[in-house]
Each structure stands twice: as structure tokens, then as C-alpha cells.
Amino acid sequence: MVMRSGVPGRRSGVRAPRRLRLIYRKFGQVAAWVALCAGLAQITVAQPTSPPPVRDPLMSLMMSQPRLELGPVRATAAFDPPVARPGMESVYRVTFNALEDMIKWPGEVPAPADLPLRAGAKGQILQMTGTNMQPRTTYNFRARAESPGRFTVPEFTVLVSGQPVVVPAASLEVMRDPPIPVTPPQMLILELPATNLFVGQSVTARILSPGLPGGVVQALAQAQINGQGLIMDQSASRQRIETVIRNGTAIPTYIFETLVTPIAAGKLSVFAQGYSVGNRFTGTIIIQGPAVIPGGLPQYTLVDSDPVELVVRPLPSEGKLPGFTGAVGSFTLEPPQLSSGRLQVGEPVRLTVRVRGSGNLARLVAPPAPRSSEWQVLAASGENIPPQVRQAQGFAVFHYTLVPLAEGERSTPPIPFCYFDPERETYVDLTIPSLPVVVESGRMAADRRPLAQARKLAARTEQDELALSGLSAAPGPAARSLKPLQQRVWFPLMHVGPGMVLLGLFLWDRRRRYLEQHPAIVWRRRARRALQRQRRALRRAVRRGDAGQFAVIGVSALKVASAPHYPAEPRALVGADILPLLPEADRAGAAGEAVRRVFAAADALEFGPTAPAWDSLLSLHPGLERALAILEAKL
Amino acid sequence: MSVQPRSPETGGTSPRLRWWRGMVLAVLAGAVLAAEAQADGNLFQEGVAAYRSGDYARAADAFGKEAVLRPASGTLLNLGNAEWQRGQTGRAILAWERARWLDPFNNQARNNLAFARKTAQLESPRLTWFEVVSTWLPNSAWAWIAALSLWTAVGLVTLPGILRAPKAAWHQAVAACGLAVFLLSLPAHLGIHTRSKLGFILEKDTPLRLTPTQEAQYVTRLAAGEPARWVRYSRGYVLVRTSRAAGWVEQGQLGLTVPSDR
Numbered sequence: 001m002v003m004r005s006g007v008p009g010r011r012s013g014v015r016a017p018r019r020l021r022l023i024y025r026k027f028g029q030v031a032a033w034v035a036l037c038a039g040l041a042q043i044t045v046a047q048p049t050s051p052p053p054v055r056d057p058l059m060s061l062m063m064s065q066p067r068l069e070l071g072p073v074r075a076t077a078a079f080d081p082p083v084a085r086p087g088m089e090s091v092y093r094v095t096f097n098a099l100e101d102m103i104k105w106p107g108e109v110p111a112p113a114d115l116p117l118r119a120g121a122k123g124q125i126l127q128m129t130g131t132n133m134q135p136r137t138t139y140n141f142r143a144r145a146e147s148p149g150r151f152t153v154p155e156f157t158v159l160v161s162g163q164p165v166v167v168p169a170a171s172l173e174v175m176r177d178p179p180i181p182v183t184p185p186q187m188l189i190l191e192l193p194a195t196n197l198f199v200g201q202s203v204t205a206r207i208l209s210p211g212l213p214g215g216v217v218q219a220l221a222q223a224q225i226n227g228q229g230l231i232m233d234q235s236a237s238r239q240r241i242e243t244v245i246r247n248g249t250a251i252p253t254y255i256f257e258t259l260v261t262p263i264a265a266g267k268l269s270v271f272a273q274g275y276s277v278g279n280r281f282t283g284t285i286i287i288q289g290p291a292v293i294p295g296g297l298p299q300y301t302l303v304d305s306d307p308v309e310l311v312v313r314p315l316p317s318e319g320k321l322p323g324f325t326g327a328v329g330s331f332t333l334e335p336p337q338l339s340s341g342r343l344q345v346g347e348p349v350r351l352t353v354r355v356r357g358s359g360n361l362a363r364l365v366a367p368p369a370p371r372s373s374e375w376q377v378l379a380a381s382g383e384n385i386p387p388q389v390r391q392a393q394g395f396a397v398f399h400y401t402l403v404p405l406a407e408g409e410r411s412t413p414p415i416p417f418c419y420f421d422p423e424r425e426t427y428v429d430l431t432i433p434s435l436p437v438v439v440e441s442g443r444m445a446a447d448r449r450p451l452a453q454a455r456k457l458a459a460r461t462e463q464d465e466l467a468l469s470g471l472s473a474a475p476g477p478a479a480r481s482l483k484p485l486q487q488r489v490w491f492p493l494m495h496v497g498p499g500m501v502l503l504g505l506f507l508w509d510r511r512r513r514y515l516e517q518h519p520a521i522v523w524r525r526r527a528r529r530a531l532q533r534q535r536r537a538l539r540r541a542v543r544r545g546d547a548g549q550f551a552v553i554g555v556s557a558l559k560v561a562s563a564p565h566y567p568a569e570p571r572a573l574v575g576a577d578i579l580p581l582l583p584e585a586d587r588a589g590a591a592g593e594a595v596r597r598v599f600a601a602a603d604a605l606e607f608g609p610t611a612p613a614w615d616s617l618l619s620l621h622p623g624l625e626r627a628l629a630i631l632e633a634k635l
Numbered sequence: 636m637s638v639q640p641r642s643p644e645t646g647g648t649s650p651r652l653r654w655w656r657g658m659v660l661a662v663l664a665g666a667v668l669a670a671e672a673q674a675d676g677n678l679f680q681e682g683v684a685a686y687r688s689g690d691y692a693r694a695a696d697a698f699g700k701e702a703v704l705r706p707a708s709g710t711l712l713n714l715g716n717a718e719w720q721r722g723q724t725g726r727a728i729l730a731w732e733r734a735r736w737l738d739p740f741n742n743q744a745r746n747n748l749a750f751a752r753k754t755a756q757l758e759s760p761r762l763t764w765f766e767v768v769s770t771w772l773p774n775s776a777w778a779w780i781a782a783l784s785l786w787t788a789v790g791l792v793t794l795p796g797i798l799r800a801p802k803a804a805w806h807q808a809v810a811a812c813g814l815a816v817f818l819l820s821l822p823a824h825l826g827i828h829t830r831s832k833l834g835f836i837l838e839k840d841t842p843l844r845l846t847p848t849q850e851a852q853y854v855t856r857l858a859a860g861e862p863a864r865w866v867r868y869s870r871g872y873v874l875v876r877t878s879r880a881a882g883w884v885e886q887g888q889l890g891l892t893v894p895s896d897r
Contacts, residue, residue: 469743482736484893486778
């Protein structure tokens with residue numbers, strides 16, 4: 001083998017073997033790569049390192065919470081106390097280890113008929129079980145048996161997440177002389193300073209949890225006041241333990257105070273509930289007097305109070321003053337402060353108003369900014385503090401920004417404000433007064449000029465704002481029905497009367513005109529009537545035997561019956577005028593004879609010197625009647 | 636003890652006894668009438684007291700009874716207020732419309748209607764021109780105006796001839812005026828007639844059905860207080876026409892301005 005001296009790889013006289021050359025080449029490539037990586041590593045190290053990813057704090061908080069344990073759902077049911085005296089209340093309590101939203105509670109519990117159950121509190125709490133939390137949902141019912149016996153609520157089924165869960169049976173033993181001392185169930189007491197309130201009137205409600213025998217006091221968790229039309233201000237709640245004298249006995253009592261405000265009028269039924277949680281106090285608590293705080297793990301028991309009836313009246317609409325924003329209570333106004341007393345047109349100034357008082361101070365709303373053609377008043381801004389702080393400090397501060405729009409203004413505009421005083425049941429004026437200022441001329445911004453002009457228009461439209469009116473003091477004129485007159489039956493019928501009257505008048509007029517054209521009809525009718533009268537008189541004269549009257553009346557009757565036939569005036573007729581009206585046979589007969597003799601007798605009576613002979617005159621009556629009948633038939 | 640014979644004419648009672656009996660009956664009748672009047676007045680006052688104490692359900696009940704007994708504009712206004720406070724928008728609007736039906740000059744009812752419609756985002760009923768004319772005066776006023784003007788015209792045309800009085804110029808003028816007033820009042824009567832068929836939906840989300848059956852397809856849902864015109868009745872359902880659509884609603888879900896006899 002021939003070896004070349006010198007540097008390996010270098011072309012020399014001695015040529016390295018091929019394998020060795022390959023090894024050299026590979027070594028060189030590896031060395032280059034190592035150098036390149038080392039260089040890159042140097043460059044990378046020289047740059048700043050990126051921070052490690054930071055976990056979202058909310059996510060961290062969530063992840064740090066104990067796990068919610070949702071195992072097989074079980075239900076427990078028991079009476080508290082299980083032994084009671086007749087008339088004594090006991091609490092029927094059903095508890096599930098499930099969330100409240102998972103439970104579909106039945107409408108009614110199958111309780112015995114002589115053990116009525118009254119629904120009470122229901123609630124959910126998360127109970128620590130080691131490192132996990134377990135939900136506990138409890139339903140309370142009040143039970144009261146008036147007679148001794150054993151009362152059993154049978155087992156029944158409740159759907160939890162769609163799956164049936166059996167609530168076991170529970171029994172209550174009611175005995176007149178129980179063998180063991182019976183203690184009443186733990187109950188809360190809800191105290192309200194007044195039960196006759198106005199809408200929006202805030203009152204401090206106290207939930208009292210009297211201590212157990214032995215002075216053991218348990219804290220309350222999730223204390224709340226249930227009821228429709230009521231809001232509870234949790235932010236204004238306080239808790240303490242103090243000794244309360246009840247029924248002559250000093251009892252250490254846990255007291256939870258909060259602010260409640262009715263928001264609906266009417267009769268409201270409210271009750272308090274909470275979980276007795278032993279020594280698990282949340283927040284600051286003041287302890288006055290001796291009290292025993294139990295140790296160990298708490299037993300979460302849902303307790304409630306008897307319901308309290310509230311009568312809530314609406315705020316009267318009468319006497320409401322401008323600027324009312326729902327303030328109910330008793331308030332005073334401190335002198336408002338202006339940031340500057342000398343201004344230029346268009347220069348904003350700050351008005352600070354401080355309202356003190358008692359009532360719903362935490363939710364006090366600032367009066368609306370008034371509309372003025374000389375000022376632009378921006379809506380008030382309150383201090384950015386929590387409501388409970390505002391309630392605790394006892395005053396509320398509002399800041400208004402005022403911009404003068406006209407030169408020469410001497411005072412700020414008053415801001416109407418009022419509150420309702422429930423004690424006096426009247427609205428009290430609390431208008432923020434004007435403050436003296438000096439407004440000098442200045443450069444008004446261009447965008448404020450149309451604003452100033454629009455102010456006057458806005459002031460007018462403000463008067464047209466709609467609102468529900470008050471009650472009418474009187475019913476007003478009453479109608480018989482809502483149905484309009486036009487659709488009632490009697491109204492069209494009523495018009496039949498005038499129509500009939502007019503129709504009658506029309507017909508009467510037509511008849512009258514006809515009779516005017518045919519007077520003989522009237523004469524004959526009159527003659528018939530007169531003849532009837534004369535014939536009656538004639539018969540009377542015959543009955544009396546008065547021949548003279550017979551002759552006179554007979555002549556008159558003949559004349560009356562004959563007159564329309566000519567026609568002529570009856571008095572102008574003579575016997576010779578009557579006879580032609582009789583038929584030929586009657587003219588020669590008794591009728592004609594009677595006519596002639598009656599006329600003769602009448603003439604003799606009237607014109608003769610001596611009285612005529614009346615002997616047979618009355619015997620002419622039949623003939624005369626015949627003549628009158630003939631004449632009457634012709635009429 | 637003597638027993639007086641019973642005469643058949645008097646039924647055995649003496650005139651004095653009859654007089655006393657009549658007096659007692661008259662006093663009792665007066666007391667009953669006074670009690671009824673007092674009860675009627677009490678209903679209104681009871682409603683006012685209940686309203687002021689916040690018991691709106693009782694107030695609405697009292698005002699409703701009073702409105703049935705004696706429909707009056709003020710009673711219906713208060714009924715509307717009570718219903719509004721109870722959250723019954725449809726019934727409140729119906730009561731206020733009825734108040735305006737009786738008294739078109741009731742500005743409080745008009746204001747409340749505007750307020751309620753603005754608050755509940757409801758539209759006013761679209762009235763035709765003759766219906767608008769009919770709202771200018773109370774319904775009874777239009778009726779009496781038409782009756783008096785008609786009979787005045789007819790009387791002045793016919794009576795002078797019948798009574799043979801010389802026809803004067805003023806007879807003709809008054810008759811012409813009466814006839815003109817009567818003719819001008821006719822559109823108002825037509826408006827009253829059509830407005831009496833105007834109703835308002837009482838319950839919120841009232842379904843408007845395609846057919847008068849319980850299983851009918853819904854055309855749309857109507858808001859409480861929405862106006863609808865009565866077209867026809869069939870088996871407990873009413874065919875109504877609204878500004879949006881026509882369809883059937885249950886009879887109890889529609890309150891007519893003038894209650895139907897059906």
C-alpha cells in the first residue's frame with residue numbers, strides 16, 4: 001500500500017483511499033452543520049424570551065372552585081320535629097342532592113286529609129363534602145295536626161332530570177303527652193317596622209333567628225325575603241348577634257337586616273327564609289352579649305318564617321309636584337354648590353347637590369335636568385359609589401353640568417325636585433334653588449346656537465307629554481245602555497207618533513176640503529143629529545102628555561129634517577114645504593095628516609087668539625114618527 | 636172580643652188599616668229605592684277607595700259592575716285606569732273607548748288612550764271620514780238632532796197648509812235648514828253604526844285563526860288592545876278584520892264598543 005504524506009485530503013503525491021475521503025467529507029458536513037446550529041443557537045439566545053402563557057384569572061378562579069358532585073339523586077323527607085302536640089306546627093322537609101332546576105316538583109303533596117300542608121320556603125345550597133360540593137335543594141311545608149294520631153305522608157315520586165326519584169314516606173306523631181320533651185321547629189321571625197306601605201317606600205326588614213336552647217346561635221346563609229312585588233336590597237344588608245328579650249326570656253339571636261322596597265301595589269304576602277349554617281358567617285358580624293357558636297361542620301337546614309301581610313298603596317297622583325323621581329322617605333337638601341360664580345356664555349359650570357335623608361337613598365334618582373331657553377342643563381351624574389355605601393353614608397350627591405346660553409343671566413335655573421313623605425302622605429317640595437351667577441359675553445360655540453333656539457320648542461313639547469290621568473271624581477251623566485239611540489227599538493217607534501199626528505192632520509184637512517166642496521153632507525149630518533135630539537124631546541113630551549110641546553117640537557123636527565132637501569133655513573119652512581117630501585101614499589095617509597095637524601096646532605099656538613084644541617093631538621104621534629122616519633131616511 | 640164582618644170589597648180591612656198598610660209599603664218601597672241608589676253610588680265610591688288603596692282588582696270589579704248598571708263616561712274612565720294598573724291593556728283600552736263613545740269630549744279618556752297606545756305600541760283604529768264625523772258629538776246628540784231637524788222640516792212644510800196659515804218665508808227657511816241638518820247628520824249615523832261594530836282585542840297574543848275552529852291555523856297573533864272590526868259571527872267565533880289581516884277570533888277575546896246581544 002502506498003501512503004502519501006502531508007495533510008489528508010490534500011492532493012499530493014500519495015492519494016488517500018476513497019473511503020477515507022468520504023469520511024473526511026462527511027465529517028466536514030457534520031462540522032458545518034454543527035457550526036450553523038451553534039450560530040443559530042447563539043442568535044436565538046440573544047433574542048428576548050417570550051413570557052409563559054398566563055391563565056385567565058376568571059378561568060383560574062373557576063378552575064379553583066371545588067367540583068360539583070352530581071351523583072345518584074336521593075331524596076329524604078322528615079318532619080321537624082317528628083313528635084308534636086296537637087295544634088303545634090311541624091315542618092315537613094324534603095331534601096334532594098340535586099340542583100333546583102333539575103327538579104320538577106309536583107303540584108300537590110299527597111298528604112293526609114287531616115294534616116294539611118302549607119307550602120313554605122324552597123331553596124338550594126351547595127354543601128361542602130370534602131373537596132367537592134354537593135347541591136342540596138330543600139322544600140319546606142308547614143304541617144299542623146289538631147288531633148292526636150300518627151300522620152304519614154306516603155312516598156311519592158318526583159321527576160329529577162326526567163328520572164323518577166322516590167321521596168320516602170315520613171310520619172308525624174301527634175301526642176297530647178309526648179314521652180320526650182318536644183321542642184318547636186327552628187323558625188325565623190320576620191319583622192317589619194310597618195305593614196302599611198307605599199310603593200317605593202323602603203323599610204328595614206329584620207330576619208331574626210332565635211338561638212337554640214343552650215344559647216347556641218347559628219348563622220344564616222342565603223337569607224332572603226320572598227314575595228311578589230318586593231325587591232330586597234342585598235347590598236344594604238347587615239348581620240349581628242344580640243340578646244333579644246322574647247316572652248320574658250333573653251335569647252341570643254342572630255339578626256339579619258336588609259332593606260326591602262315594595263314595587264307593586266296591593267296586598268303582598270312575604271316571608272323570610274334562609275339556611276342555618278352554624279358558624280359559617282359571611283361578612284362582618286357584630287356580637288353583643290353571650291352567644292355560643294357551634295363548631296364542626298354545619299348542617300344546612302332550610303328554615304323560614306310565618307308570612308307577613310303587607311298592604312302597599314300606590315303613590316297618590318294628586319298633589320304630585322314637578323321633579324318627582326320616585327324618592328320616598330324623608331329627605332333634606334344641603335345648600336347646592338356651584339364651581340364658579342362668574343361665567344362666560346358657553347362655559348360649563350358644575351353644580352353639586354347633596355341630598356340627605358332616610359328612605360330609598362341607595363336608589364335615589366336625580367331629578368331630571370330642566371329645560372330652559374337660557375341654560376343647557378346636562379343630566380345629573382351621581383358619584384360612582386356602590387349603593388350600600390351611599391345608604392350607609394346617609395346622603396347622595398348629584399352633579400349637574402350647566403352651560404349658560406345667554407348673556408346677562410343672573411341665576412342658575414331651579415331644578416324641580418320633590419319626594420313623597422309616607423308619614424304625612426304628601427309630596428314635599430325639594431326644588432334645588434337657583435344660585436346667583438354672573439354670565440358674561442363669550443364666544444358661543446356654533447353648535448350651541450341652534451340648541452338655544454330648540455330649547456324654546458322643547459319647553460313647549462314638554463307640556464304635551466302623555467301620562468295616565470287620575471280618577472274621575474264622579475261617574476258623570478249615565479246612559480241607559482251603550483247601544484246608540486238609533487239602534488234601540490223605542491227610538492224609531494217614537495217617531496211613529498209625530499208621523500201619525502201629521503197623517504191625521506193631513507187626512508182631516510182633506511176631509512175638511514171635501515166637505516167644503518160638498519156642504520150638503522154637513523147639512524144632512526147636522527140635520528140628522530138635530531132630528532135625533534128633536535125626536536127624543538118629542539117622545540118626552542108625549543110621555544108627559546104635553547100636547548103644546550108635542551106640536552112645537554114636532555114642527556121643529558119636521559123643519560130640521562126637511563131643510564137639507566131644499567136646502568133652506570129650517571125656520572123658513574112651512575107645512576106645505578114638508579108634505580111634498582113625503583111619498584104620495586103617506587102624504588094622503590096618517591103621516592100627511594099628522595104633518596098638517598101639527599103645523600096647524602103650532603100655528604094656532606103661536607099666532608091664534610085662543611088655545612087650540614089638544615084633544616087628539618097626541619094621538620098623531622105614530623103618524624108624525626112615520627113622517628120623521630121617511631124624512632130621516634132621505635137624509 | 637168582637638169580630639167585625641169581612642166585607643167583600645175591602646177584604647175585611649178597615650180604611651185606616653189600609654191607609655197604614657199603604658204608608659208602610661210606600662216607606663218600604665222608598666227605602667228600597669234609596670238603598671239601591673245608595674248601593675249604586677257605593678259601587679263607584681268603593682271602586683275609588685279600592686283604587687286608591689292599590690287593590691286594582693277590586694276597583695276594576697266595582698267599576699265594572701257600576702258600568703253595567705249605569706254606563707257613564709266617568710265610571711268607564713276609572714274602569715280603564717284600574718284595568719291598566721292591573722296590566723290588562725286590552726280591557727283598559729276598551730273601557731276608555733267606551734268612555735269616549737258615551738262622551739267624545741272626555742279629554743282624560745282621550746289622553747289615556749294616547750298614553751296607552753304609545754306605551755304599548757298600539758295603533759289607533761282607522762276611522763272612515765263619516766266615522767270621524769260621528770265622533771264630533773255624542774251618539775244621542777246625533778239622534779236627537781236628526782229627529783228634531785226632520786220633524787221640524789216636515790212640520791213646517793205641511794202644517795201651514797193644514798192649518799191654513801199663510802206660508803211665510805221663515806217657514807221655508809227653517810224647513811230648508813232642518814232638512815239640510817238632517818241630511819248632513821246621515822253620515823254621522825252611518826259612522827255610529829259602523830263604529831258600534833268596532834272592537835278591541837282583550838287578551839295579549841290572541842291568535843287570529845284562518846277558520847272558526849279550535850284546530851285552525853293561526854294567521855297571526857294580535858296584541859291586547861289592537862282594534863278589530865266585527866264582520867260575522869259563527870259558532871263562538873267572530874270574523875274580524877284588522878289593519879293587518881282578517882280572520883277568526885274567539886268571541887270572548889274581542890270586546891266590542893257596543894256589547895253584542897249574542
